[in-house]
Each structure stands twice: as structure tokens, then as C-alpha cells.
Amino acid sequence: MNALRTFAVAGRRLNFRAAAEELHVSQGAVAQQIRLLEQHLGQALFTRLPRGVALTSRGAIYHAEVSRAFDILRDATGQLNESDDSLTISVTPTFAAKLLIQSLPSLNTAFPGIKIRTIATVEVIDFDRDQVDIAVRETCPPFPAAHEAQLLFRQDFILVGSPHLLNDLPLPLTSDTVRNLPLLHDSYEHWQTYFRTTDRLPGPVFNQISLAIDAALAGQGLAIVSRAFVQSDLNAGRLIDAGSAGGASVRDYYLVRKKSQRARPMLDVVWSWCLDTFSEG
Secondary structure (H helix, E strand, O other): OHHHHHHHHHHHHOOHHHHHHHHOOOHHHHHHHHHHHHHHHOOOOEEEOOOOEEEOHHHHHHHHHHHHHHHHHHHHHHHHHHHOOEEEEEEOHHHHHHHHHHHHHHHHHHOOOOEEEEEEOOOOOOOOOOOOOEEEEEEOOOOOOOEEEEEEEOOOEEEEEOHHHHOOOOOOOOHHHHHOOOEOEOOOOHHHHHHOOOOOOOOOEOOOHHHHHHHHHOOOOEEEEEHHHHHHHHHHOOOEEEEEOOOOOOOEEEEEEEOOOOOOHHHHHHHHHHHHHHOOO
16 A cells, blocks of 8 residues: 555655655655556656656656545545544634634534544645645635635735734834834835845844744734634724724735535535634634
């Protein structure tokens, strides 16, 4: 099975290095599995090229059938998982912390029989390999033909700070006023864009947007964030909208799933709930 799995991936990627990265093994391990399979079958499946490989004519026919067999196994596993009323959602860490977690009680109330497993990551996913049913990602079109995607919300970047930090400062803040306030950074370098500079700016740097938001809530500084992630804090008065951060993002938040030929009622229910709950429309 390891050799067949390796062959299926290598035949799709036509590159042993790319196959190794997808399978999380060494390139040598991929080559060894292919060599064992070719020895077992008594014929070559690949033609080695200067860059990558190509399937032989018989190898291409065999690859189509092996891939179809793995599709059947994945569908069978999917049906088994559905009967267990479980579903996996992969979301970015900030989406999980600021939107999904606080909304899950309403999903559990509306559909008490559904078991939701949440994976918080920004990594690109393979729906089959990672056994993910629905994903929320900060991305942009075009999308692969095998995927269905729906826009959840466009990013509207604003300056936010706690009432304690901003006190009675006139709003919206001017750039001169902002320069005199402590700045909170994340990995997106929004402040460099705001001030139109490539220079390093003072202030702590967080690897997650949610951490910068938490620091802003604690009164530690001013942050630039997407409005959707702080709307509840703005409504409750825990944060203050200090003005637009300017600029337009080419990446917005989308709901994504793999297209399927068979009906998946439970998946459709959660998909619709996500659209109703998180879509700006």
C-alpha cells in the first residue's frame, strides 16, 4: 500500500521531490518505493527525465486505475465518517479565536447531533490527505476546478485601540497622532504600508493577528486589523474604531470545500450555517 500510495502521488505530481514533500518523506524514500513497485510488476512505470519524470504508456494506464481505487477508498472512508456525524473544519488561527469559537454554541444548539473538529492553521491543505471537509482561508481567486468557494467577507482594515489608550483623542486619528502612540505589529507589516515606509517601526511584533488584538484590548497599543475580527469588541466598547488604515487587500476570506459527486447532507448544513453566520452579505 505504501508503494501504491507513493506511485499515485508521484504519477500525479510527475516529480519525485514534489511527491516527497506532499507525503512528508525523503526523495530517496519515494524513489525506493517506486523501484520496489516496478520490480514487483516487472516493468518500468516512469521514464526518468532531466527534470522530473514521465509515466510510461502502461504506467499511465496503471496510474489511472490506482488513482481510481484510492478515490473509492476515500469515498468509503468519507461515508463512514459521515455516519459518525463528525465533520472537520480547517480555519486560520485568528478566525478560530475571534469568530468561530464564539459562534459554535449556536451551531451546537441548532444541530446538536453534529460533532465539529476544528483545525487552526494557515497551512495550505489537501482536503483528502488532511481529511478536511470545510476550510476558511485568506485567499483570492482563481480557485482550483475541483474546489467550490464562497466569499465570506472582504477585508476592511481599521485602526483600533482601547478606550484607555485613546482617552479623549479626536477621531479619526491623524497620522501625526498615530506616530506618538505605541504600535502593535503582526506578520503583515500593515504599519509600513500605513506610513509608506520600509523602515522598521518600534513596537512589539506578534505572529498571530489575534495576539495583536488581545494586546490592543489590554491597552498596550494601536493595531491595524480587519474589521470583521473586532466587530464584537467595537460593539461592546472594548475597542474603538480610530479610523481607516487605508489600502485595499487583494486577499479576502473565503469558505472552501472540495466538489463532490455524491450528496453530503451534513456537510451542506454546516456549509450553509457558515455562510449565514460569517458572510458579510
